[in-house]
Amino acid sequence: METPRIRKVVVAMSGGVDSSVAAALLVEQGYDVVGMMLRLWSEPGKEDLNRCCTPDAMMMARRVAAKLGIPFYVIDVREKFREWVVGAFIQGYMAGMTPNPCLVCNRRIRWGVLLQQALSLGAEWLATGHYARIIQDERGQFLLLRGLDTSKDQSYVLSVLGQEELRHTLLPIGEFTKPQVRDLARKFGLPVAERSESQDLCFLAGEDYRDFLMRHAPEVIxxxxxxxxxxxxxxxxxxxxxxxxxxxxxxxxxxxxxxxxxxxxxxxxxxxxxxQEDLGKRVLHAAPVNWILGEPPAEQFRAQVKIRYTASPLDATVVVETPQQVRVEFDQPVRDITPGQRAVFYQDDIVLGGSMIISTSMR
Ligand SMILES: Nc1ncnc2c1ncn2[C@@H]1O[C@H](COP(=O)(O)OP(=O)(O)OP(=O)(O)O)[C@@H](O)[C@H]1O
Missing domain, CATH: 2.30.30.280 (Adenine nucleotide alpha hydrolases-like domains)
Incomplete structure (x- = not known):
């Protein structure tokens, strides 16, 4: 008799509650789980402050992996992170924009280097602790949806992913609320249940981004x-x-x-x-565009558009000028549209795509 094949998944572990619970859920569901942590950034003298990959976070992830009985590896991607992510952050400010480096990190590091590493190890998926969901529609296409806990929803930062990445991604905690995830952490006896939330950019170490720029790229100032x-x-x-x-x-x-x-x-x-009257803008122009399904849903469509991670979605019409360039016409003038941030297009819970804001205009 043929034994059923156990399917392998690599979990991106940060030492935080969400990715730890994601790993525990997958172990419970019978997957062959491997934990991996990325060493993204470290600055001499600030090792304990940088949010990602502090010795403390690494120890935490290691302890969770030991508790779950899964192998755990640390991958050093500091050079790539410096060049691609911190580099794009500095370049963005140099171009007068307000960049969001997490998007570059997701695209190039987590769903670039780490996903490749996972696939080359024979895994079918990369799993993370993001609050978002992936479902397959009747045509077999992968849809990206908001997390069920809308107050924690992280689908915005995943709007850089396409069909290939989504096909190989599991988001085990997208169906839960944060309090439920903390309860699960306690239920699984994970040492991270009470760990606090992280907020700012992982490489800032609590420092103001302006001070970071002054130290790393004084020519920007x-x-x-x-x-x-x-x-x-x-x-x-x-x-x-x-x-x-x-x-x-x-x-x-x-x-x-x-x-x-x-x-x-x-x-x-x-x-x-x-x-104040000069602040309201009706139109934003954005490029290049990532369409979750690989192409826009129509030449023009209605959507709710988020202009930054923490912004509320706003009603708008998205006009596809070329597949790689859109103009977004808001129903009401919008304050604070910021070039360099990402505009993400939603229809209810579904993410249709996202694009970098280049400029704004009155019409
Ligand atoms: N240094 C890292 N190494 C591997 N994976 C990471 C790392 N940092 C974040 N991730 C993955 O990306 C997901 C989202 O990252 P985010 O920065 O929102 O999480 P976090 O608050 O640091 O930690 P967690 O989500 O585990 O509570 C994490 O759940 C985890 O799967």
Whole structure:
């Protein structure tokens, strides 16, 4: 009699609650589970502070793997992370954008290097502790859905994935809420049940991103002039990277009417400010686009669009100008659309795709 083949899955373990519970669920479901942790970043003297891969996090992941009786490996990808992820972060600021490095990390490191490593080990899937879901539709296509716990939903950062990646991905905790995941951690007796949530970028080590830029890419920080739309000089800025669109505080200019950052003129190194009315934009232009199904659903479609990870979805019409370029027309003017961030298109729970915001316009 043929014995059923046990199917292998590599779990990306960070030492946190979510990926630990993901590993435990897969072990419980009978998969052949291998734990892998990525060493992404370390800075001399700050090893204990960097959120990812601190000695503490590594020990935690190792203890969870031991508790579950699964093999555990650490993969050193620090050079690639520095070049691709931190490099893109610095380049983004140099171009006057506000980049989201987690998206580059997901695309190139987790679903690049790590997925390849998993497949070459004979695994069929890479599993992570993201709050999102993957289902197959009646045509066999893989759909990416929001996590059931909408307050924790991480589908935004997975909008860089395509069919090939989704085919080889399992998201075991996407069906649970965070409190349920913590209960599961306790049920499985995992030493991580009470570990706190991580927030900021993993390589910042609690440091402000501006200080990080000053240390790693001082050339990005070039002081210049603050002007209004008419080009009148109102003050001086410390470097465009220090400001974000919509910012009001910290401009250091005294006027009777509150002024906001409404634009950055990279070529001339000018920070453009204006009254609140200047902030609302109806249209954003974005490229290149990742369509989850490989192509857009239509030449033009209605969607709910998120303009950053923590933003609420807003009603809009997405116009596909070329398969790699879209304009998004919002029903209402939107404040704080920030070039460099990602626009992600949803229809209810389904992620249709996402694209980097390049610019904004009134129409
Ligand atoms: N250093 C790492 N090595 C391997 N996988 C990682 C690493 N950091 C994050 N991941 C994977 O990516 C998922 C999402 O990462 P995120 O930064 O949101 O999680 P976290 O808060 O650090 O930890 P967790 O999700 O495990 O509680 C994790 O659940 C884990 O599967």
């Amino acid at each position: 070039r002081p210049g002039l603050i002007v209004n739309r008419r080009g009148e000089v109102l003050g001086e800025h410390k470097g465009l990277a220090f400001y974000t669109i919509g910012q009001r505080k910290g401009l250091g200019i005294a006027t009777s009417q509150p002024l906001y950052v409404v634009d950055k003129d990279i070529r001339q190194n000018l920070l453009v400010v204006g009254p």
